[in-house]
Amino acid sequence: MADGFYLLQAAADSLPAYRDFPLIGSRTAVWIAAEIHLMFAAFVLGVPMFAVVTELIGIVGKEQRYDRLSKEFTRLLLVAYSATAIWGAVLTFFLATLYPRFFAYLTAIFGPSMWAYVGLFFLESFTLYLYYYGWDRWKHGRAKWGHWTLGILLNVWGTIVMFIANSWLTYMMSPPRDVTPQTAPASITLWHAMANATWMPINVHRLIANVVFGGAIVGAYASYRFLAAKTDEERAHYDWMGYVGNFIAISALIVLPFAGYWLGREIYQYDQSMGITMMGGFMSWLWVIQAFLIAVLFLAGNYYLWVGMGRIPGAERFRPYTKWLLAILVLGAIVWGTPHTMIADSRELAAMGGSHHPFLGALGVMSAKNTAVNLMILTTFLSFLMYRRANIRPVVPWARTGTLVQAGMFALAAAVVLFFGIRGYFVEAIVRIGFSVYQVLAVLSCIVFVTVIDVVMARGAQSLGAIRWGQMPPRSQYALFILAVTFTWLMGLMGFARSGIRQHWHVWQVMQDTTQYAATPALGYAAIMISICVLIFLSLVAFIFWLGGLAEKSTFVPEREAQHVGH
Amino acid sequence: MWATNLKIVGVVLGTLALYTLIANKIPQVQSEVPRALALGADVTPEQLVRAGEQVFNGIGGCTTCHGLGTRAPNLLTDEKGAGPIGARCGKRETGKSCKAYLYESLTQPGAFVVTGYEPIMPDMSRTLSPQQIWAVIAFLESQSGTVDVGASDIPAGNQGGLTPGASPGNSGAPRLANGNTDPMTLFHAAGCVGCHKIGAEGGAIGPDLTHIGARASATYIRESILDPGAKIAKGFERFAGIMPKTFGDQMTAAQLEALVRFLASRK
Numbered sequence: 001m002a003d004g005f006y007l008l009q010a011a012a013d014s015l016p017a018y019r020d021f022p023l024i025g026s027r028t029a030v031w032i033a034a035e036i037h038l039m040f041a042a043f044v045l046g047v048p049m050f051a052v053v054t055e056l057i058g059i060v061g062k063e064q065r066y067d068r069l070s071k072e073f074t075r076l077l078l079v080a081y082s083a084t085a086i087w088g089a090v091l092t093f094f095l096a097t098l099y100p101r102f103f104a105y106l107t108a109i110f111g112p113s114m115w116a117y118v119g120l121f122f123l124e125s126f127t128l129y130l131y132y133y134g135w136d137r138w139k140h141g142r143a144k145w146g147h148w149t150l151g152i153l154l155n156v157w158g159t160i161v162m163f164i165a166n167s168w169l170t171y172m173m174s175p176p177r178d179v180t181p182q183t184a185p186a187s188i189t190l191w192h193a194m195a196n197a198t199w200m201p202i203n204v205h206r207l208i209a210n211v212v213f214g215g216a217i218v219g220a221y222a223s224y225r226f227l228a229a230k231t232d233e234e235r236a237h238y239d240w241m242g243y244v245g246n247f248i249a250i251s252a253l254i255v256l257p258f259a260g261y262w263l264g265r266e267i268y269q270y271d272q273s274m275g276i277t278m279m280g281g282f283m284s285w286l287w288v289i290q291a292f293l294i295a296v297l298f299l300a301g302n303y304y305l306w307v308g309m310g311r312i313p314g315a316e317r318f319r320p321y322t323k324w325l326l327a328i329l330v331l332g333a334i335v336w337g338t339p340h341t342m343i344a345d346s347r348e349l350a351a352m353g354g355s356h357h358p359f360l361g362a363l364g365v366m367s368a369k370n371t372a373v374n375l376m377i378l379t380t381f382l383s384f385l386m387y388r389r390a391n392i393r394p395v396v397p398w399a400r401t402g403t404l405v406q407a408g409m410f411a412l413a414a415a416v417v418l419f420f421g422i423r424g425y426f427v428e429a430i431v432r433i434g435f436s437v438y439q440v441l442a443v444l445s446c447i448v449f450v451t452v453i454d455v456v457m458a459r460g461a462q463s464l465g466a467i468r469w470g471q472m473p474p475r476s477q478y479a480l481f482i483l484a485v486t487f488t489w490l491m492g493l494m495g496f497a498r499s500g501i502r503q504h505w506h507v508w509q510v511m512q513d514t515t516q517y518a519a520t521p522a523l524g525y526a527a528i529m530i531s532i533c534v535l536i537f538l539s540l541v542a543f544i545f546w547l548g549g550l551a552e553k554s555t556f557v558p559e560r561e562a563q564h565v566g567h
Numbered sequence: 568m569w570a571t572n573l574k575i576v577g578v579v580l581g582t583l584a585l586y587t588l589i590a591n592k593i594p595q596v597q598s599e600v601p602r603a604l605a606l607g608a609d610v611t612p613e614q615l616v617r618a619g620e621q622v623f624n625g626i627g628g629c630t631t632c633h634g635l636g637t638r639a640p641n642l643l644t645d646e647k648g649a650g651p652i653g654a655r656c657g658k659r660e661t662g663k664s665c666k667a668y669l670y671e672s673l674t675q676p677g678a679f680v681v682t683g684y685e686p687i688m689p690d691m692s693r694t695l696s697p698q699q700i701w702a703v704i705a706f707l708e709s710q711s712g713t714v715d716v717g718a719s720d721i722p723a724g725n726q727g728g729l730t731p732g733a734s735p736g737n738s739g740a741p742r743l744a745n746g747n748t749d750p751m752t753l754f755h756a757a758g759c760v761g762c763h764k765i766g767a768e769g770g771a772i773g774p775d776l777t778h779i780g781a782r783a784s785a786t787y788i789r790e791s792i793l794d795p796g797a798k799i800a801k802g803f804e805r806f807a808g809i810m811p812k813t814f815g816d817q818m819t820a821a822q823l824e825a826l827v828r829f830l831a832s833r834k
Contacts, residue, residue, distance in 0.1 A: 177796060227571045273689045276632060282596040289590055474571075478578050485582045504600040513600075520598035527590030531583040538579060 017101045018515050026098035027517035028529070033094050035492055035533040036540070037087035039213075041165075042206070042491065043541075044084050045158045046214025047073050048128075050248050052151035059144060067139075069241060073218060074132045079544040081128060085121075102506045108185035109193050110168055117164045124157035159207065166202050167194035172507050173498065174198045174270045181510050197270040201263035202498075208259050211252040213487055219245030220484035221545055223477035226470075236470030242480055243308065249483065250301040250384075254377050254447075258440060267501070274508070278501045285523055286497055288339050291369075293490045295333030298376050300479045300486070302329060305383045307476040313465030315390035328379045335372035370436045371421030374443050378413060381447050385454065392461040402457045406450045413446035488537060492530035500526070599626050610721075612705060612714040619706025622699045627691070629703070639688065640681050643710055653712025666715055669704045677758035677811050686762060686772065690811060697722050748821050750829030757814060765833075773810065774800045778833055785831040792823065 021029040051073040058066030095103045107114065131150040138147040174197040179188060222242035229235040268275035277283065306322045309315035385406075394402070420435040427435075502508050504518040512518075521529075623629045632639035642652040649655040656665035660679055663671070671678050673695075676688035691700060698721055705716040747753065754760055762772035769776075779788065790797050795810035818826070 224575065227575070228568060272687045273628070276687070277598075277628060282598045282628075285593045285596070288593065289586070292589065293586070478574070481575060481578050482582055485579050486586075489583065489586050500598070503598045518600045522595035522597045523593060524591035524595050527587045531587045534583060535579075 017099075019098050019100070021094070021098055025517060026094075026515065030091070030094050030098060031529055032533055032536070033087060033091040035495060035530075036537050037084065037091045038495065039488060039491065039533070039537045040080055040084035040087055040540075041162070042210045042213045043217050044077055044080050045162055046210030046212070047077050047080075047218065048151060048154045048158060049211050050214065051077070052148065052155060054244070055148055055151060059148060065237075065240075069244065071132075071135050072241070074128075074135070076218065076221060076545065077128060078132055079547060080541070081125065083540060083544060085125075099506075102511060105185050105507075105511060106168060106171075109171070109188050110190065112190055113164050113167065113194065117161060120157050120161045120164070124154065124161060127154045127157060162206060162210075163199075163203050164194075166206065167196070167199055169499075170198040170202050171196050172505075173274075173502055174267070175507050175510050179507075179510055181512075183510070198263065198266050201259070201266045205256070205259040205263050208252055208256050209491065212249050212256060213491060215245045215247070215249030215252065216480075216484045216487040217245075217541065219249060219480045221245075223480040224542075224545075226472070226477050227474060229470075232470050239311075239469045239472050242477065246301060246304055246480060246483065247384075249487065250297075250380065253297060253301075254380070257373065261436070271508070274501050277503070278497060282520070282522075283497060283500060285339070286493065288337055289523065289527075290490065290493060291333070291337035293486055293493065294373075295329075295337060295376075296486050297483060297490075298329055298333065298380055299326075300482045302326075302380055302383045304476055304479045304483075305387050307473060307479070309387055309390055310473070311468040311471040312387070312390040313468075314393070315386075318386040318390060321386070322383075325379050325383060329376055332372040332376040332379070335368050336376070338368070365425070366436070367421050367424030367432060370424075370439055371417055374417045374439045375414065377443055378410065378417070378446065381450075382410065385450065388454065389458075391464045391467060392458055393464060394457045394461045396457055396459065399457055402453050406453055409446045409450050413442045416442035485534065485538070488534045489530055492533055493526075496526045496530065610718045612716065615702050615705035615716055616709045616714060618699075619702035619704070619709075622695065622703050623706050627695060627699070627703060632688070639684055642707060651710035651712075652707045653710035656707065656712060665708055665712060666704060666720075669707055670700070673700050673703065675758060675811075675817065677762070678756060679758060680762075680770075686758070746819060746822070748819075748825040750826050753818070753822055753826050757817065758811075762810070772803075774803060776830060776833065780831045780833040783831075785827050788830050789823070789827045792826065 018026065020026050051070045054066045054073065055070035058064065058068075058070060127150055131147070131154055134147055134150070138144060171193050176188075176192055176196055179193075219242050222238045222245055226235055226238035226242060229238055264275065264279070267278060279287065302325065306325075309318065396402070417439045420439050424432040424435050500520045503520050504513050505511065506513050629642070633642040640646050640652075644651060646652075646655065649658075652669075653665070656668050657663075659668050659681075660671075668679075672688075673691045676690060677686050680686045691703075695703070701716050701720050705714050708714045708716065747756070754765065759765075759776075760769045762770045764771060764775040765777055783791075787798070793815045814823070
């Protein structure tokens with residue numbers, strides 16, 4: 001095998017380093033192919049995760065509608081799968097033909113993992129076909145559990161495929177420190193290259209982000225079907241589906257910043273200058289844009305919930321509070337988006353009168369930002385809780401005490417967040433960084449304990465009326481579209497951040513990009529590229545969903561039909 | 568249904584247009600590729616200053632930390648009443664000229680760390696050519712100081728090339744402690760004292776080395792100097808990556824062994 005790799009390396013040495021792509025250039029061609037492939041891949045990896053969860057809820061709770069929902073998720077997967085493979089092939093061919101020497105370098109190191117990748121892709125595809133086409137055949141008894149196991153397997157193959165692909169791109173970001181420009185690629189062992197500093201943080205971050213993304217796209221799909229629905233039953237079904245998609249997306253989004261924090265920490269530990277370039281260098285403005293996008297996500301997600309409470313009997317009693325929740329979210333978003341350590345030249349520094357803006361400098365520090373985002377997460381959780389409690393009245397004797405304890409937990413969590421936020425202004429940076437852990441722990445503890453109390457308290461609760469699924473104003477559905485577009489755009493932006501911090505290196509400080517496109521573009525250009533990619537992706541998604549609709553009628557089943565599943 | 572479709576398309580396009588517009592309205596900074604400086608043997612201080620400003624604001628990435636106040640000292644504006652860097656660089660280290668101090672700061676950033684800051688600056692000789700480094704020094708000297716960098720400082724044979732990692736050559740800048748093998752001299756010259764405590768002096772970023780010989784062998788100490796990331800002392804994981812990996816290139820074998828023996832003997 002080693003001989004083969006030396007041959008590959010010899011071939012690589014004799015290859016032209018680069019070729020250009022007509023009209024748009026090689027960088028743009030690869031950028032579009034990689035981005036759209038990634039978006040489809042995120043969708044087909046994220047959706048199976050909650051497809052198996054909803055199927056399990058259907059089996060355990062014996063509720064047919066969850067089983068049908070799961071099948072509908074999977075039907076979306078089927079049509080998205082081929083698009084993922086096509087764009088993957090486009091990306092591979094572009095890399096092999098436009099960056100031949102760099103591609104040969106990667107194959108010399110990662111060859112065996114690429115073969116494993118292909119094998120797993122086959123397994124994943126056939127498991128998906130079995131999972132979907134076997135749905136009605138294996139719907140009872142043990143066969144149903146066997147079918148559910150197929151869903152688990154689908155996730156396992158998909159996750160391994162993603163981990164393998166992640167190892168290639170994280171190697172480009174953070175090659176092991178003993179790899180130098182003089183190191184022959186064939187002499188680098190596969191595992192040494194795979195297990196690089198940012199591999200596992202990226203794996204975890206993408207795993208969660210895929211769930212968020214999948215939920216958002218499913219939500220947009222449901223909202224389209226809701227708007228196009230011709231019957232009340234259909235409208236009710238897609239209203240519910242949109243709610244589930246949004247719930248999944250926002251719930252996973254709340255965890256995502258913690259995975260992002262871990263990734264950032266690993267980047268700093270791997271190379272300080274890379275971390276500083278990312279957070280305070282030419283990319284510093286990117287985080288202001290990110291803050292704006294996440295503010296849109298929080299606002300749109302909460303808005304959807306508040307509007308949704310209009311179809312829940314008993315929700316009126318919570319309506320007066322929404323304006324205060326909105327105020328906290330808006331204030332939090334403003335603080336989070338406040339610039340601080342912007343890259344500035346001597347003229348800008350002179351105009352500012354110092355290193356920081358006299359007023360914004362105080363709001364732009366991490367103490368203020370961490371406080372803002374944690375309060376926004378708490379506020380969003382409170383919205384969910386009100387939504388959940390809207391049409392029930394607990395009857396357990398300790399209901400009042402339980403509610404007071406819940407309120408106390410919210411107050412305590414907010415107090416901890418505020419205390420460490422303010423205290424952060426009076427301590428060294430290294431101590432301040434540690435405070436964010438306490439803030440996060442307070443918020444997560446509050447979410448966990450309040451949820452547990454709420455679940456126990458809701459047992460046997462008096463119903464104030466059933467949720468009137470389908471009675472949602474159309475404007476709420478446009479909020480779901482904004483969520484999907486924003487999540488997709490945010491994914492493109494973060495991809496640019498991750499890739500861009502390598503600057504003019506194919507492989508950080510090992511293999512330099514010497515093309516005319518080596519400079520990392522400014523945010524304005526990147527934004528145009530991201531928007532083009534998002535537009536292409538959403539257009540294709542709309543097209544293949546439409547095709548899917550032509551091939552098969554919707555799988556939604558009215559409540560009066562089969563009531564039981566899994567037994 | 569067409570009206571609904573049009574509304575959806577409008578919402579999607581409107582959202583994309585808004586994000587694109589905002590991203591184009593903020594300051595646009597492109598990360599440039601390092602380019603060779605074409606400075607001849609007759610280069611004037613003015614030309615060096617102009618070239619240095621470009622490196623400082625561009626590929627050097629200096630503005631990322633310097634001038635922002637929290638991560639590293641301001642260089643272009645006043646720092647605690649001492650004026651811009653050109654006015655204070657000659658007073659930073661006793662007996663060291665402004666030029667020698669700035670050269671040391673760029674190529675051995677751990678040698679002297681200003682009180683109140685962490686040793687996070689990378690060795691710029693890894694990413695900038697000697698010409699670029701000297702141009703930056705000239706630019707920094709020009710900030711309320713006197714520019715005394717000239718063509719004679721720039722190493723011969725590097726007049727047009729971009730060779731990051733090349734040795735500084737003829738510069739007036741000293742090799743590490745001028746080849747001195749006295750361990751404590753080395754300990755200061757290499758900047759170890761900035762992070763490691765030994766006896767009554769030193770920082771607390773890295774492990775206390777006062778009794779290092781009692782808990783580590785000479786082999787371990789040697790490895791830690793040459794490859795600091797190989798093993799991270801317990802309790803100091805968060806500082807992993809800060810210690811420079813360049814001591815193997817900066818010290819002679821005699822210096823390294825003298826330092827290792829000295830530390831191993833501290834029981």
